[in-house]
Structures are given as C-alpha cells and as structure tokens.
Amino acid sequence: MRADARHAGPSSDPAGAPVPAAATGAAASDLLLARVVREESARIVAALTASLGNLDLAEEAVADAVEEALREWRTRGIPPSPGGWLTQAARHNALDRMRRQKRYREKLALLAGAPSAGMAEIEERLPLLFGCCHPALSPDAQLALTLRAVVGLTTAQIARATLSTETAVQQRIVRAKRRIAETGIPLRIPEGAERAVRLDLVLTVVSVMYTSAHLVAGGDASADRDLADDALWLARVVADALPREAEAHGLLALLEFHRAREGARAVGGELVLLADQDRSRWDRQLVADARASLERAARLRHPGRWQLHAAIAACHADAQTSADTDWLQVLTLYDLLGARDPSPIVRLNRAVALAQVEGPEAALEEVDALASSLDGFHLWHAVRGRLLRDLGRTAEADLADSRAHELTANEAERRLLAARIAGEA
Template sequence: MTAEVPTTPPGDAAATREASERGGLPGAVDPPAGGGEAHAASDSALARVVREESGRIVAALTASLGNLDLAEESVAEAVEEALREWRVRGIPPRPGAWLTQAARHNALDRMRRDRRYREKLALLAGATVPTAGEVDERLPLIFGCCHPALSPDAQLALTLRAVCGLTTAQIARATLASATAVGQRIVRAKRKIGAAGIPIRIPEGDDRADRLDLVLTVVSVMYSEAHLVAGRDAAADRDLADDALWLSGVVAAALPREAEAHGLHALLLFHRAREGARAVDGELVLLGDQDRGRWDAALLSEAHRTLESAARLRRSGRWQLHAAIAACHADASSSAATDWLQVLTLYDMLLRYDRSPVVRLNRAVALAAVEGPVEALAEVDSLESALAGYHLWHAVRAHLLRLLGRDAEATAADLRALDLTDNQAERRLIVARLAR
C-alpha cells in the first residue's frame, strides 16, 4: 500500500473536543425525556463555538492576565455553564460572545478570590476579547507556548492543547506518546510558564527564528489531526483542517520574510487541494488511486504561487522541501507519471534538516519506486524500534512484503496495522486488501 503518509503522524479547555469524540460535552448527563432533539442542537452549537472560539478566548485572556492556567480554567468553566444554560434557555443569538463574557466573568471571580491578582483586575476589566473576524490573537500565545524554557515535547503538547484545543488523546496520537505522558507534560509546562513569567508575545530576531519551526510543526500536526479521526470514516474534520490552513496563512502573513512560514502554508494548500479526491463517499482513496480531475485547481495554483514566494526568499528549509515534494505529486498526471527520482532527491535533501522516523518512512515509499522493494524494506525495517506502534509503518511494510511475494508476512503486517488504527475508512481499506 503506497500510503499517503502524513508529514507528521495524526494526534480542561480541550475537554469539549475530547467529549465530542465520545458523543457529548464536559459535564453532560443524559437529557430528560422529551428534550433530546433540543439538547442535541444546543450541544452541537456549543461544540462548534468551542472549536472556533476557545483558542482565541484563551489567547486574549492569557494576554490580559499573564496566566495561561487561569485563562484555560475560566474558559472550561464557561463551557460547562453554557452546556447547562443553553439546554434550558436555548442557544443565544451570539454564542461566541456569550462564551467570551462568561469566561471573562469567571476569570474576574477567580481573581477576586485571590489577592495576588488584585492589581490585574483593572487590566482585565478594560480588556477586549477578539471576535471571530480578528485573525492574529492566537499567534502570541503560540510563540509563548513554544518558549525555549520548556522542553520540545512540552512545547508541542501545550500549544496543541491551549491554542488548538486538541484533547490529550489527540495529542498522544499526534506525538506517538502515551496520554499519561502528554498530560504530565502539559501540567509541568503550565506551571513553568507561571513560575518563570514567560511572556506571551511574538519574539524578535534570533529568538523568533529558534521558535518558528516548532510553531510551524504545531500547525502541521493540527492539520494532520483533522484527518482519519478515530471511529469515523475518511471525511476530514473540515473545521479543524480549515482552522489549521487559516492559521498557517496568518503566520505567513505576519512573518512575510520567513521562507519556512510560506513553505508550510504551501504544503497545506497542496494537501487541501487533494481533499475532494482523497475521501469519496466516506471511503479513503490512496494518492496513487485518486481521480486527479477532482483536485482543486485553484488551490493548487495558490500552493504553487506560495511555494514560489518562499523560494524567492532564498532560505531553504524542511517545510519548503515538504511542499516541493507535494508539488511533484500535484504536477504528475498519474501516479505512474510521477517523477519519483526527483521526489527521492528532495527527500534526501530533507534528511539534512529532518531525520525523523516519519520522514524516513515517507522516503522509503519513494525509494521503492526508484530502486525497488528490497532496498525500501531494509530502510523500513530499520525504523521498527521507533515506529512499531504506528499503523502506517506496518501498512507500508505490508505493501513492500507483498511486492516481494512474502504474502504471509504481509498479511501479518496488515493485521497489525488493523489493530493499531481506529479510523473506520482505514480499517475497511486494510480489510479489503486482506480479502484480495
């Protein structure tokens, strides 16, 4: 299976997203008889508002208070209040403004109970919280969460949680870590931000350059997490994917001289352009089998222009190389017509910047097309210790084993991939391959 392996493998203010995966919201109880449809409508509206607004509200309150933990807790309380009140009184005319005001009042109440924050009451009382139309409020929070005083793992986990609203389980999937480890990283990171007084702002000069790559990684993981959601079919979480694409555009627009910011935005545009052919009637279609006539030509053109803008800045990097690889696929009229030698060359260049196991797994797919399955399988097998728990490692390995006629081993690898994915479209794809 020549899988379209993600750039990064797929992934309490975030408790709402976690509960929405279970079919409910934080604090939800079984609705009283007769209220099921109304409650479902209000719960759905609340889940949508939380997804669209929570990151902005947390960012604005954090900027006002200088306390990420307080901001997150205030928003989480507001979500629980909304769950109860909207079921009884209905969805308010401006649900985002309702949630914003409730979170602000919760923060005020908490501060009144704590004398240490009295001097900040005036700041909060006069603070304004962004509306959905304002596009840059989360950017300082992203850079604050990516402060070098935090470990790289903690930076990534905290940003995905506080800014993007991903759940602990989603972050664990995205980072190939356990949910327990992710939870501990988030707690430690928030404590360190408070204790060290880490500023929530966009840094300048070398400080910004050091943090930019992680910021771009966070946005990439956010986009990857929108696809192949556990328990669902092949359709992406379009809201989350759109939010990641929008956020990559915000970063690129805010930092016009940063080539890598444009590189990531181009990469996500290429991926988004293929979305209409990647998921058809709930079924997953692999890159080599996609109807390329269904690719979005306008988005592909925009992706090429964005990649050219990055290239004009003459500062190469891993995100531009990822985008260049995506451009090779976009330019080919079919999978067979793909310039696999160029793809492999670009992956070899990418290894200078990023030798992560997932990048090497992607490279192995190109290596198989250029040099054959024997060399590719040797590379894939060398990644076992790092990727044995990653379903796409087993899926790619099964494909290579089958090319070599080692069908029994290929079947075992496919069965292991089946065990490791909860996405229904992927499971159906693997089952169909096993049946063949």
C-alpha cells in the first residue's frame, strides 16, 4: 500500500526522516506510513516467511498490519517506532491467523522462537525479491508478485500499473504463491552461475516496473511517479545490497539517466520526444548520479546488457543538443548489445540509430525485417512511419502512424501521432 498524499515543506517524524510541514494529522500519518511500508514491508514479509515457511500467510499478515496502521495512526498518532509497530502488528496478525489453522501449535513454536530484536536491521528484501523472480514463475506473475510482496502495492494499484484487471492480477498472485508453496521455491539469493541468471531476471522485472510507469492507459505523458520512484528505489536496493554485481549498477545507472529526463519528457501533459527535449530541464544531479553508477559498474570489469543500455543513455546525456549526439558510438553500442540480447526491441532501437548514421532507407530495411515479431507493437509502426515520412512516402507513413495510433492506449502518444498524420509534427 502507498499513501497518495504529496506535500511540500521540511519538518521531521519520529523515524528521523523529513515530513512536510503542510502535512498534519491524518495527512502526516499517511505520508509516514507510505514511507514505512516502502522501507519495511518487504523485510517483514521475508522475515515472517522465513519463520513460517508460508509467503501467503506472511504477506496477508503485513497487509492487515498496514490497514491497522492506517486507522490507528490517524486517531492515536504516530508511534515512537513506526517500523517496530508495523513489525509487531504483523507478527500478532500471523499468530492470530495461525491459531485458526490446523497444527498451529507447531508453527506457533517456530514463530515464538524467532528473534524479534534486530529484524529491521536484517536485509531481507533481496531474498524475497529473488524468490518472487524465480524462473518457475511466469514473467507476469513475477512482476505482480514483486509489486505486491516487495513494493507493497495493492491489487488495484498493480492492475493500473500493468494495464490489467484486478481479477487477472489477483489470479496471478494466487497462482504464484501456490507455485512457490508447491515447489518449495526458496527465498534466498542464489550463488555462483545461478545468481547471474536470476539477477538478470530480477533486473528485468525492475526495468519492466519502470517502463510500466510510462504506459498509463488513457493517461497523458506524465509518468506514474510513485511506480517510477518505486522502481528506482528497488534498483538502488539491489545495487546497494550487491555491490560487486556490475549489472545491478548498470540498471541503476540506466533508470537514473531516464528519470533525469522526466522534466523534459512530459510538458503540460504532452509527450516530447528525445530529439525535441529542452535539455536544460534535465535533472543534472540525477545525470551525475547515473554517471557515477555507470562508472562503478565499469570498475568491476564484468560488462553486460544493462551496462550497455546505460552507456547508450550516457551518450544522449553527453550531447548538449540532439544534433551533437555521437550516433556512431550509439550504433556501435547497439551492435555490442545485440550480440548479448538480439531481441526485436533492441534491433528496433538499433534501427533508429542506424537511420542517423546511414540514412532512413537502410534503417527502414532493418525495421521491415522485424514485421513478423513486432506487428502488434505500436512503436514499431511509429518508427516505421517516421522513416517513411523522412523518405517522402507520406501516404504509407500516414498508414503506419494510424496503425500505431490504434495500438496505443496512452492519450499523449495518440495526440502526437494524430498531429503527425495531420502534418503538424
């Protein structure tokens, strides 16, 4: 769960973090609860799961505790130790639920013997995240379960973020939990060769979270800032917990570069493409953070696809204007990326760079070769429309842009495509 209130102005809360001055009473408690849920819920779920051997029970106990906190903190005030309050409430909820289950005494003994002190200091997010991203689960289930158990979103919030129905999301979560229980998927960080494969799954899920924040059906160009912030926060958690994993720093750098552009990407609810963005609106501190993350990854001398994605983003950040972009370097990086990840999306993005180096005709040939894989993807049609327009094939370009217009549910993208067809963009 995340409280949606947003305020401005510094103050403080019992946890020592700033609370906006304008936030008082219920608003202040809701704001603090949102922060505590983000920082503590995954750790509590994982610790309870380790004690109980039941992810479903642990997650439900924490969810109940969050609901209790929402009511209690509004009426009785914020407790001295909000994280400890939530931890104890979740443990009590787990006990109550277990009393209603068969053979509860055996499980109760396990829970009673678990140490309560220091739980907040034990880093439990990563084992839980790796468990949620186990390859035995489908990609949709991995994302839904991560958003629920690790990030703490409600079913309704997950449905909005993933463009799904609440029923579909709930079914994915239930099936994923059943799969974890039936197959005994461990909540642990794997070692050796297994870690590299599983880490890439984890990083992919975090990347999909960030991308989902920018695909709001019926919305304008503005991202779901909460979901984007959650993804960036989770990327930092992974990088901080696994400091020797270069790819973790690579993904963090990539998301920081993209987040830095947000102020220029969406202006007045309208979508502004990278080539047209006012780069003075980019967040220079986030750009600096991204470069530092990419440098940390490079020092570990273990290159991978996420670092290459980030290096491409760095090329755009280095250019003062779109015309200054070193497109040959971008194309070279895409060639290296394609050797590691020959996916149709990577090849489509490479074609955009190819158009800048060799011209739209060469790029269109590459794009057309992807028709069987990407015909249902709106950006394939949009890129194709742009290339056809650059070649003066306006009628064909209008057809491509019309198809892209049909396939996207985002209103800002639809307006941009409609303007192209009308000759206004």
